Amino acid sequence: MLRPAAVALGLLAALVAGCGSEARTPSGAGSVENGKTLFTGDGQCGACHTLADAGTRSEIGPNLDEAFAPLWEQGFDESTVRDVVHGQILYPTQNPAGVDDEGRALPGMPANLVTGQDAVDVAAYVASVAGRAEDGAPPEATGAEAIFTQRCGSCHTLAAANTAGTIGPSLDQLSPDAERVERAMREGPGQMPSFEGQLSDEDIEAVAKYVADN
Ligand code: HEC
Ligand code: HEC
Incomplete structure (x- = not known):
């Protein structure tokens, strides 16, 4: 680290x-x-x-x-x-x-x-x-959509989450199934960070399902 x-x-x-x-x-x-x-x-x-x-x-x-x-x-x-x-x-x-x-x-x-x-x-x-806040980092988001907005939206466009990031592919266009999203989150292809160990298995699955459903 x-x-x-x-x-x-x-x-x-x-x-x-x-x-x-x-x-x-x-x-x-x-x-x-x-x-x-x-x-x-x-x-x-x-x-x-x-x-x-x-x-x-x-x-x-x-x-x-x-x-x-x-x-x-x-x-x-x-x-x-x-x-x-x-x-x-x-x-x-x-x-x-x-x-x-x-x-x-x-x-x-x-x-x-x-x-x-x-x-x-x-x-x-x-x-x-920077370094002046009393209460430190913002609380970690909970719920698939909030996690998506906080962790993925700056790089990915997904209309349902109202995000417009362009560093990674548009997930509206790609329309991946949950398995593909989960694989990307765990492996972190290319410039994408891996979320293995950063998010719980439960959260990874919930976000994967959320992306696949939207
Ligand atoms: C720092 C930017 C960044 C963040 C944050 C990020 N991604 Fe990515 N993502 C990328 C890039 C770049 C690619 C294309 C990687 C490649 O194939 O080279 C990608 C690819 C993908 C793919 C397609 C993989 C495939 O099979 O083609 C999915 C699905 C995906 N990201 C989902 C997510 C989800 C869900 C999150 C949040 C948990 C996330 N990404 C966070 C940059 C990011
Ligand atoms: C694609 C990811 C990425 C983006 C976007 C990015 N940074 Fe960074 N930043 C890093 C990385 C990785 C490091 C550590 C390596 C380095 O110093 O280059 C870093 C280092 C820094 C540092 C030094 C921190 C330290 O510990 O001394 C500052 C300050 C900083 N970034 C500010 C910014 C600002 C301001 C922006 C927007 C204009 C920005 N960064 C955009 C990835 C990024």
Whole structure:
């Protein structure tokens, strides 16, 4: 498993050493509202990161609340944290571990998901909330549709769940049977993470049935 705090501190060290100097956030705090909208957009940051304030929950990338909490404890100011996030958006570091618990390659973070002022805004938003929530990550969803919306919808379109993700195939078009959905959830084909061990067998079966029925 990644040690998120170590990653954040590593990024910070690179920044302080000047490697990230091109990524300096332009002056001005940026629009936090626009940043939040972008963060939670389809296939955006929330598809891969847990962030309590945004209500997103994914284990593909580090949990941003856990990653940034130590920086506040150490007294870093918000503009420094903005620089760290902005630098990561422009120049994502390669995941140092590179593999998950089962030894499978992890998808990296794509560069420039957002650019220009939008990247500044997302950085401002993340710096204003990450690691600062009192109550930690949002509660895990229960019920097949809620699980689908929270865990799958950012990558997959499914009209019944009102999701419009485009990273993976549209499940309306694919119209898979439950067995095929279950296999995908357990194996995690291509860029899709495996949900084996992340969701209970019961939840995997319920989500598979839900997708097949809709
Ligand atoms: C496809 C999945 C994916 C998306 C989308 C994504 N990330 Fe990441 N992110 C990762 C992974 C994997 C890592 C860890 C490896 C790395 O640092 O590149 C990471 C690392 C980070 C880190 C460093 C965390 C730490 O522990 O220091 C930050 C900050 C971050 N992402 C912010 C963002 C923001 C902001 C967005 C949206 C613009 C975003 N990510 C979109 C997968 C993603
Ligand atoms: C980070 C993005 C992402 C997430 C999250 C994700 N998927 Fe996928 N999914 C993909 C991609 C990409 C593919 C295509 C993989 C390939 O074949 O290369 C895929 C493929 C599939 C397939 C088709 C497999 C086949 O047999 O062709 C199904 C069904 C599926 N996903 C269901 C789900 C369900 C259910 C969830 C939530 C529990 C989920 N996905 C979460 C990205 C994602």
